[in-house]
Amino acid sequence: MQKHPEHQAPVGAGVAAVLRDDTGAIAETFVEAVRAAIAAADSDALRAMCADRHEADIADLLEMLSQEERPRFIELLGHDFDFAVLTEVDDTIREQVLESLPSAAVAEGVRELDSDDAVYILEDLDDEEQAEILAQMPAFERALLKRSLDYPEDSAGRRMQTDLIAVPPFWTVGRTIDYMREADDLPDEFYEIIVVDPAFKPIGRVALSRLLRAKRPVPIERIMDTTIHTVRADMDQEEAAQLFERYNLVSAAVVDESDRLVGVLTFDDIVDVIQEEAEEDIRGLAGVGDEEISDSVLYTARSRFPWLLINLGTALVAASVIGLFDASIEKMVALAVLMPVVASMGGNAGTQAMTVTVRALATGDLGGYNRRRVFLREMLVGILNGIVFAIFIGIVAAVWFADPQLGGVIAMAMVFNLFCAGLFGFAIPVILDRIGADPAIASSVFLTTVTDVVGFFAFLGLATVLLL
Amino acid sequence: MQKHPEHQAPVGAGVAAVLRDDTGAIAETFVEAVRAAIAAADSDALRAMCADRHEADIADLLEMLSQEERPRFIELLGHDFDFAVLTEVDDTIREQVLESLPSAAVAEGVRELDSDDAVYILEDLDDEEQAEILAQMPAFERALLKRSLDYPEDSAGRRMQTDLIAVPPFWTVGRTIDYMREADDLPDEFYEIIVVDPAFKPIGRVALSRLLRAKRPVPIERIMDTTIHTVRADMDQEEAAQLFERYNLVSAAVVDESDRLVGVLTFDDIVDVIQEEAEEDIRGLAGVGDEEISDSVLYTARSRFPWLLINLGTALVAASVIGLFDASIEKMVALAVLMPVVASMGGNAGTQAMTVTVRALATGDLGGYNRRRVFLREMLVGILNGIVFAIFIGIVAAVWFADPQLGGVIAMAMVFNLFCAGLFGFAIPVILDRIGADPAIASSVFLTTVTDVVGFFAFLGLATVLLL
Structure with a gap:
């Protein structure tokens, strides 16, 4: 590319x-x-x-x-x-x-x-x-x-370029340039040369802009930059992309298991990887597979089917929770009117917490130290917004159905569901990541199941106990 | 950077x-x-x-x-x-x-x-x-x-580097290299030189790898690449990023309104832009603002508040649709149990269509020709999956409540809601994009309002007309 x-x-x-x-x-x-x-x-x-x-x-x-x-x-x-x-x-x-x-x-x-x-x-x-x-x-x-x-x-081994310039440290700038002029299997464009020891292990790099500005008799080892970021050929491309991003690399040497140079990764491959990985997260969160804009109707429908099927399952679980309280709903139809509000707010608050967590995992921003802090933060944010929205919905429900007690019940259910949304919105992707699953793909299903079930159960349960 | x-x-x-x-x-x-x-x-x-x-x-x-x-x-x-x-x-x-x-x-x-x-x-x-x-x-x-x-x-003007190498086409390779050796305000690393005419307008580029491999007496115009992709300084950084991605550019000349060279954009700035833009889409779709993982509880809660408030509003609209049918629910409580299933399936199918559309808009893949095809595709996918899931949920509802007519009603509502989900999942982001709003941020709200309202209205309305 x-x-x-x-x-x-x-x-x-x-x-x-x-x-x-x-x-x-x-x-x-x-x-x-x-x-x-x-x-x-x-x-x-x-x-x-x-x-x-x-x-x-x-x-x-x-x-x-x-x-x-x-x-x-x-x-x-x-x-x-x-x-x-x-x-x-x-x-x-x-x-x-x-x-x-x-x-x-x-x-x-x-x-x-x-x-x-x-x-x-x-x-x-x-x-x-x-x-x-x-x-x-x-x-x-x-x-x-x-x-x-x-x-x-x-x-990284799949993405690397195997045509490259590697020179020993004792070569001069002039000799290196002459060598490049004669070599005929070079890539179309390249940005740095790699300095290797006799065992072909990378020991430094020289940016072309640096090479150009050095005098011909200067030995390469005098101008080489010895802190190089090498990538193992079996390293996941996402990990390699994080390295490129962190250090703004234009290219990096790729080495095999015995640290010998086997290729070079360049920024253009990494740009594609960054795009792909962000794309995967977005699609995963929305339950869209690897479909592409050019795919046919049938292929697209089939690729979206599994996610909808899973969602049907979780929606039926939530429905059966409602089914437990059918007698209460029959007595007080306002419960049926208001229950989707509690579930929907929980789903949205949970998605916010989950999205932030999934992206922090993807960009490597959730190290041990940060993890505890963010966990605590998500729960507190859940409680805080839970209290604010509990007051709102409590007043709306009390006025709408002229029933202050109903307002109190929905307020309690709201705080509890938004707290659970923060808790599980953080915990589900972190646990999935720990056990080696892709948090972007699987988190949404678990989360909406939790916020629906908790939302319906808390609201209808509290109403049954306190109002009926 | x-x-x-x-x-x-x-x-x-x-x-x-x-x-x-x-x-x-x-x-x-x-x-x-x-x-x-x-x-x-x-x-x-x-x-x-x-x-x-x-x-x-x-x-x-x-x-x-x-x-x-x-x-x-x-x-x-x-x-x-x-x-x-x-x-x-x-x-x-x-x-x-x-x-x-x-x-x-x-x-x-x-x-x-x-x-x-x-x-x-x-x-x-x-x-x-x-x-x-x-x-x-x-x-x-x-x-x-x-x-x-x-x-x-x-x-692009904000992201550009103003220290750069620009040379006239009649200079030789040797003179260019000598000039670079002497200049002292150059960037730390650079990847190509820009060739300019006497009015300082870019007319070509020479990759350093090409410059290095050319002989000293060769004039620059003999080795320059004349098809250059210039970026206007007032161009949006996202548009510039698309250009970099499409053509795998390592850097690009930035010009002012009279096409004069004013700076250079490099890939590392663009990598940041790509990350930012993908991040913005993900956050927008999930209703998370510009918060960062290091933000405090209070800041985070406040930044998530507006989205939750909007969601509360749309949830209340959906609730009031349910309220229209409270008499039907009182007569047949199974409607309350099943109605979230229809709404939830519509929400998920719509999110799939919307996510694909938002990303296609962001990556510039929805040109006039493609737009009609994708629009048609999304509606057909909606109908196709609508029919499949209508059969599933129809059977489940008929068996669960021992009422085949209820199964028929929910099946009809499901097809209609999944068709609307495809229609609006595509149309909402495209329309928002046309009127200059960011489709990633605003689409979700409109979409879930539509799928909830349509879902509840279709199911409860059909049930009221056909069953009661």
């Missing part, structure tokens, strides 16, 4: 050259022109419109085409199709496209890519397809890609 | 040198040692422990100290305190610290920073304090900072 500067010059003229409209989306006129060229199998027209565009632009265009048009588009462009485009499209589209292309074409396209992009494309294929494509590559490239693919999913 | 390599060497030995524990949080033993040194006013001990640490480490440490300890810590460290630390702490803490330090100390500390960091620290101060600090700076630095501060909040 490096930039390809040589692919950036805009070409063509007239309508077809306007790729994006004012909102930044791909212009419909452009899509229609491309569609027409595909339908006419006019590969010259397609080349004129698309050959020198940036991969991100072609990726957005590809997403606008139909499933049948996409492989035809790629075949018509031929060698002018940059496979890096496939790293920028939705997962579903990438998989469909790769399945519909001949494996020889994929192998050839992938060979041209930086190693991290190649791995990104290969990793989602099934083993058989992967083996078929790898078999068509030269042995050295194949070995490097295989090593990356052997690291666990979502690990 | 650039790296300061010269501040990165770890120092000290023994317990106090272990700054972070296994989880990556600041070790409690380290915090205690720092506390003891502050209490004893032992500035030598403090220097030994903290002087050469990375700003991000000192920032995390500062957050662990009490409000009284923080300014004392900074005063005791004196010149060894790097003000870049203040760019890495929570907003509340930064403001407290700046208020408690003498303005001369702040002015001196800020002068040493890269210009983007200086602006980041100054922008939150009130006008008077800002003026007081700026008055103590040399005229040229003051003018540059003032220009940045004049751009709107959250604009």
